[in-house]
Amino acid sequence: MCDCESNRSMDVKTPRNVYLSGFYKRSFAFYTIKNRMPVIITSLLDNLARNKLKLAEKYEEEAKEEIKTVIGQLSKLKYEIQTNKPLKLLSSQAADAKIYNEYITRQANEEGHATYFHTIWLLAECYMYRRIWQIFETMSVLKNFDPFQDKKEESFFTALPLIEQMGKYLWDSIHDSTTPSEDEFVQFMKLNLWGNKCDLSLSLGKVTEENTLFDISSLDKQILSDYSTDIWKAISACDSSSDIVDIVFDNAGYEVFTDLCLADYMIAKQLAKTIRLYVKTIPWFISDVMTHDFHWMLQQLKSHENHVLQNLGERWQSYIDNGTWLIVESDFWTLPFDYTYMARVDQNLYKQLAEAKLAIFKGDLNYRKLFGEKNWDPTTSVDQALQNFNPTKLAILRTIKADIVCGLEEGIAEKIEAEDPKWMETGNWGLIQYSNKIVEIK
Secondary structure, eight states: OOOOGGGTOBSSOOOTTSBOBTTBTTSHHHHIIIIIHHHHHHHHHHHHHHTHHHHHHHHOTHHHHHHHHHHHHHHHHHHHHHTTOBOOOOOOOSHHHHHHHHHHHHHHHHHSOOBSTTSBHHHHHHHHHHHHHHHHHTSSSSTTOOTTHHHHHHHHHHTHHHHHHHHHHHHHHHHHOSSOOHHHHHHHHHHHHHHTTOOTTTTTTOOOOOGGGSOOTTOGGGEEEEOHHHHHHHHHOTTOSOOEEEEEOOBSTHHHHHHHHHHHHHHHTTSOSEEEEEEBSSOOTTTBOBHHHHHHHHHHHHTOSSHHHHHHHHHHHHHHHHTSEEEEEOGGGGSSSOGGGHHHHOHHHHHHHHTSSEEEEESHHHHHHHTTTBOOOTTSOHHHHHTTOOSSOEEEEEEOOSSOOOOOOTTHHHHHHHHOTTTTTSSOSEEEEEEOOOOOOO
């Protein structure tokens, strides 16, 4: 178990305006590092052991020995987390490893240490997933193996009843009229918001079916900050010089299906001519979307017995083929720091986002990175908490699954906490937030 007492973790809640960290024992960060992260590795170990023979058949006999090596290294990583060891520098030859190592070194110099419980939570959690990938990328036959792929695929199949409902709703909407409406657009945004509940890193890899996610009529009272009208005005404005909308994905499965429904609605109703879809380059937080997850889902839709899903699969494939939708990969999304670093670390990506008339950021991890992984006073404005990360107009959709929130009206946080003490951890409360501030870089 974690030897946190001897490392002087404080038995208090996270103070205001400081970075989230496992250093504060009454925080979700502490709970995540102490309990959730080791469980995620344990689940991965069990899955590899259980599927050893199947993997050997698929990846050749050599995979058996590599699995033993992977299991041994994952077990060491789990031990490091549980005993609060310093973060080791990555040995990977990939370009992102240098950025990780420089950041870890800087944090260690500033903090006097960079251990799992005594550094920024965002670094500790991102580092764990990057270490997991480092283990696989050093293998021979398993170097491209996605250890979370089966979980992502299972989440898709489990959500098929919801996907069929959502698909029919989209199909009817885009064929009723070519004219967009605010009510319809907002409905798609809210369906998209609640799809964010399907987060396997929160459920520790356990896949469940949320039958209430399509019936959202009763959930408006659980949206604590709703700037839908402002987002509608931004997307429907005729004075924009851009016809591009960017969507920064979060989870595979049902959520990414709702992302694509929203994207199709914008294309069909001529609210955008091009949608850029931003994906992760490595397996990330169990359920985050990679390029292969996107194409796998399209194949499932095209081969499904449901004619609406078949038609959507073919339609979306045509969008990819003709460039209406562009899949964009970037290593930046899996770096260990917040988005204020983008203008320095990846100016090209910042300038690319600036080309869009709207960028839609999905999910909890994007929220943490957008707002600097700080325990803001909940009434802190969205623009202040973004700390000048404003490449273009931003729409931010997220169900709350970490103890960071901003942009709430006075008294809302206190009222909800009295009603639901775990409100910042469950994903039962949502945010649809917006910023129209733009900060250009030279």
